[in-house]
Amino acid sequence: MAASVVHEINNPLAGILNYVRLMIKILKRGVFEQEQAQKFQGYLSLVERETDRCSKIVSNLLAFSRKSKMExxxxxxxxxxxxxxxxxxxxxxxxxxxxxxxxxxxxxxxxxxxxxxxxxxxxxxxxxxxxxxxxxxxxxxxxxxxxxxxxxxxxxxxxxxxxxxxxxxxxxxxxxxxxxxxxxxxxxxxxxxxxxxxxxxxxxxxxxxxxxxxxxxxxxxx
Ligand SMILES: Nc1ncnc2c1ncn2[C@@H]1O[C@H](COP(=O)(O)OP(=O)(O)O)[C@@H](O)[C@H]1O
Ligand SMILES: [Mg+2]
CATH class of the missing domain: 3.30.565.10 (Histidine kinase-like ATPase, C-terminal domain)
Incomplete structure (x- = not known):
């Protein structure tokens, strides 16, 4: 199971990293227009969704392993x-x-x-x-x-x-x-x-x- 877990968490993380880097790059250019704000909103929703996915996977696994010291x-x-x-x-x-x-x-x-x-x-x-x-x-x-x-x-x-x-x-x-x-x-x-x-x-x-x-x-x- 370990390999597929790594894969499932790694994919959304790679996506998050990409969008965050893109936003940093745009911000570094200094000028920030309305059009960009809209794009940022889109990027941030993606980041939110993918982070949520990661966190659900992790809490699922934690719930499983915590109960694994089974009484x-x-x-x-x-x-x-x-x-x-x-x-x-x-x-x-x-x-x-x-x-x-x-x-x-x-x-x-x-x-x-x-x-x-x-x-x-x-x-x-x-x-x-x-x-x-x-x-x-x-x-x-x-x-x-x-x-x-x-x-x-x-x-x-x-x-x-x-x-x-x-x-x-x-x-x-x-x-x-x-x-x-x-x-x-x-x-x-x-x-x-x-x-x-x-x-x-x-x-x-x-x-x-x-x-x-x-x-x-x-x-x-x-
Ligand atoms: N009772 C069921 N009737 C129809 N399909 C089922 C049933 N139980 C499981 N499945 C199929 O098996 C898949 C995997 O189930 P599961 O591991 O519980 O994941 P999830 O419910 O998150 O999709 C489901 O997505 C569904 O396609
Ligand atoms: Mg299910």
Missing amino acids: SGEIVINDLLEKCIMLSQHKLTLQNIKIRTDLGADIPMVWGGFNQIQQCIINLIFNAIDAMPEGGVLTIVSSHDPKLNVVEIRVEDNGCGISKEDLPNIFDPFFTTKIEGKGLGLGLSTVFGIIDRHKGTIAAYSESGKGTVFTMKIPVKR
Whole structure:
């Protein structure tokens, strides 16, 4: 991930530096006309936008690394899911999204970072919300697979879906199909990193125009 982060921060920084240098050069000439003031406004908006982008990337990474000294403990997955639903309720209602849950009984506990797993589920829910701008149904399912001895969590939407071309890239850092300012493309790469650390797996199934299913499997606490 490091290389792409450097790249993503370096590009806007290079742009900022260019515009700042240009403005210094113009100011050094001494004469400053109205026309120039307008140009400066344009340059400064660019600088503002790019600085904002850098700062969002950095705070995202900080949030991730701070939580990386994870406090581990026993997690009751259904409690965690209920909390995530509660935290998203407002956004779901606003966007006319119905929520269906099917939380399995007698699911054994998993071992890990409650906040980290919560962040994963929230990321998946927020992506699902983004995928259903006209409303829809969000389905959250939990179950226990005794054969693999994993707890399975499914987050399902009937939104826009993911194209075959995009599907292999969605877990890459900075991959996004969202407009600038809306998506940084760090959500799913963060989820992948966290689930990997829990020795779990995550997979996505999707059909363009029909919807998407994310399936997470986390080992049961031994
Ligand atoms: N539930 C979903 N439905 C449709 N597309 C999705 C869904 N979840 C993720 N994606 C696709 O994967 C991309 C990467 O997601 P993510 O890493 O969370 O970044 P971001 O949300 O900032 O774009 C999204 O831009 C979108 O194209
Ligand atoms: Mg996202």
